[in-house]
Amino acid sequence: xxxxxxxxxxxxxxxxxxxxxxxxxxxxxxxxxxxxxxxxxxxxxxxxxxxxxxxxxxxxxxxxxxxxxxxxxxxxxxxxxxxxxxxxxxxxxxxxxxxxxxxxxxxxxxxxxxxxxxxxxxxxxxxxxxxxxxxxxxxxxxxxxxxxxxxxxxxxxxxxxxxxxxxxxxxxxxxxxxxxxxxxxxxxxxxxxxxxxxxxxxxxxxxxxxxxxxxxxxxxxxxxxxxxxxxxxxxxxxxx
Amino acid sequence: xxxxxxxxxxxxxxxxxxxxxxxxxxxxxxxxxxxxxxxxxxxxxxxxxxxxxxxxxxxxxxxxxxxxxxxxxxxxxxxxxxxxxxxxxxxxxxxxxxxxxxxxxxxxxxxxxxxxxxxxxxxxxxxxxxxxxxxxxxxxxxxxxxxxxxxxxxxxxxxxxxxxxxxxxxxxxxxxxxxxxxxxxxxxxxxxxxxxxxxxxxxxxxxxxxxxxxxxxxxxxxxxxxxxxxxxxxxxxxxxxxxxxxxxxxxxxxxxxxxxxxxxxxxxxxxxxxxxxxxxxxxxxxxxxxxxxxxxxxxxxxxxx
Numbered sequence: 001x002x003x004x005x006x007x008x009x010x011x012x013x014x015x016x017x018x019x020x021x022x023x024x025x026x027x028x029x030x031x032x033x034x035x036x037x038x039x040x041x042x043x044x045x046x047x048x049x050x051x052x053x054x055x056x057x058x059x060x061x062x063x064x065x066x067x068x069x070x071x072x073x074x075x076x077x078x079x080x081x082x083x084x085x086x087x088x089x090x091x092x093x094x095x096x097x098x099x100x101x102x103x104x105x106x107x108x109x110x111x112x113x114x115x116x117x118x119x120x121x122x123x124x125x126x127x128x129x130x131x132x133x134x135x136x137x138x139x140x141x142x143x144x145x146x147x148x149x150x151x152x153x154x155x156x157x158x159x160x161x162x163x164x165x166x167x168x169x170x171x172x173x174x175x176x177x178x179x180x181x182x183x184x185x186x187x188x189x190x191x192x193x194x195x196x197x198x199x200x201x202x203x204x205x206x207x208x209x210x211x212x213x214x215x216x217x218x219x220x221x222x223x224x225x226x227x228x229x230x231x232x233x234x235x236x237x238x239x240x
Numbered sequence: 241x242x243x244x245x246x247x248x249x250x251x252x253x254x255x256x257x258x259x260x261x262x263x264x265x266x267x268x269x270x271x272x273x274x275x276x277x278x279x280x281x282x283x284x285x286x287x288x289x290x291x292x293x294x295x296x297x298x299x300x301x302x303x304x305x306x307x308x309x310x311x312x313x314x315x316x317x318x319x320x321x322x323x324x325x326x327x328x329x330x331x332x333x334x335x336x337x338x339x340x341x342x343x344x345x346x347x348x349x350x351x352x353x354x355x356x357x358x359x360x361x362x363x364x365x366x367x368x369x370x371x372x373x374x375x376x377x378x379x380x381x382x383x384x385x386x387x388x389x390x391x392x393x394x395x396x397x398x399x400x401x402x403x404x405x406x407x408x409x410x411x412x413x414x415x416x417x418x419x420x421x422x423x424x425x426x427x428x429x430x431x432x433x434x435x436x437x438x439x440x441x442x443x444x445x446x447x448x449x450x451x452x453x454x455x456x457x458x459x460x461x462x463x464x465x466x467x468x469x470x471x472x473x474x475x476x477x478x479x480x481x482x483x484x485x486x487x488x489x490x491x492x493x494x495x496x497x498x499x500x501x502x503x504x505x506x507x508x509x510x511x512x513x514x515x516x517x518x519x520x521x522x523x524x525x526x527x528x529x530x531x532x533x534x535x536x537x538x539x540x541x542x543x544x545x
Binding site for chain 2: 037038039040041084137138139161164165166167168169170172175179182183193194195196199200218219229230231234235238239
């Protein structure tokens with residue numbers, strides 16, 4: 001299958017601090033790729049370069065076929081992004097958020113209408129479409145944010161800690177949504193601090209101090225490190 | 241409660257509603273001196289409301305809470321001097337540096353960093369290289385460590401920690417819980433909430449909460465053992481469709497993803513071989529089916545759904 005994300009020696013420095021140090025990897029179309037690392041390891045800086053928000057200091061990357069230096073506007077049209085911190089407007093309703101984001105991505109009125117009914121029925125949100133998002137439980141908010149991140153049917157969805165603080169039931173519903181997207185051929189690039197979720201990924205990479213120190217399927221990494229969980233792989237790597 | 245003769249926190253039939261929403265419904269429990277007590281529950285379970293009531297910031301509609309012998313409503317002034325509280329939202333001043341934040345919290349409690357440095361030393365040494373950095377520029381794990389220092393600097397008898405490890409990486413979480421272990425060894429009592437089910441096992445006792453009620457309260461080991469239905473871990477070559485296929489089995493009570501496996505709960509006991517045969521007939525390959533012990537998370541999922 002075609003590479004959806006292709007990264008080669010990507011680097012970002014701030015003054016004399018190297019936040020991301022020559023990382024290289026490829027993600028296939030329809031793959032669920034877990035991008036793990038400790039707080040401050042450089043994950044968010046790397047993601048910002050991939051989604052066209054931050055210009056790399058050196059190295060190359062193509063996202064959905066577009067260059068991260070010269071084609072950032074095309075990248076933004078072909079990807080979706082959600083983070084725990086920001087994605088929906090809390091003082092707008094789900095209906096208004098969907099209409100707003102549909103408009104931002106240039107969907108027609110008809111397309112927005114059909115996406116609206118799809119999202120409200122698949123999330124069971126019908127009764128809550130006109131309440132302000134700020135009053136919805138966190139789990140619903142996050143599932144709605146994921147649906148909105150995919151409103152323009154992007155090739156790739158970037159999820160930065162989408163399930164932080166979310167309860168075990170909603171986390172599983174969220175992962176069902178991720179699997180459904182991947183099954184439709186959408187590439188999912190996800191970060192998480194829940195190590196059981198790392199096991200749900202097709203492949204994962206683990207970043208330590210700006211560098212990718214391990215990469216592979218969860219099974220392969222556990223085998224390589226001689227441990228029985230990704231949690232232990234992670235702890236071993238971080239303390240090396 | 242046998243392990244703790246001295247009760248530090250007594251919560252007696254606490255109710256709290258916000259308009260028509262019941263946030264807490266008849267909550268009662270006790271926490272012993274030097275105990276590490278966990279509140280486990282989803283967003284909206286009422287954990288933060290309970291923290292606000294225990295720390296005297298909110299008055300219950302009914303019921304009483306007594307912390308260190310002080311009533312949280314009548315004696316809140318004395319109480320606030322001897323408790324430490326780390327709220328779920330970021331509780332630091334983002335424009336102050338690491339050092340200034342700690343100094344600020346020490347001075348509002350009429351103490352100094354030097355006087356109680358021994359309490360925060362282990363944590364603060366990790367922050368020391370960044371002490372001139374503004375709190376807003378710290379990573380998630382560092383912020384939480386600083387917030388814990390700030391909640392500890394006046395040497396409280398009881399610590400209330402509302403989701404201190406949310407958004408914190410696995411390594412920092414592990415260190416954070418090690419620190420809590422050392423604090424209870426100094427006889428500080430701790431009430432802590434978390435959305436990470438694996439952290440429940442690091443508490444001495446936990447209360448599982450949902451929709452304002454306590455569903456179960458016990459040691460993590462006893463809660464895990466209370467799961468009395470047959471439970472199997474299942475893995476096949478197609479993990480995407482596996483939960484859906486398992487839910488179609490007539491003996492399936494529930495099927496939930498658990499890391500690299502799906503946990504399958506049965507309505508009656510049948511052989512692992514029989515489950516494997518069923519999956520084989522549905523077209524699965526590389527089938528692994530094995531009995532497993534329940535975790536707190538299995539019990540939790542069973543209780544709230």
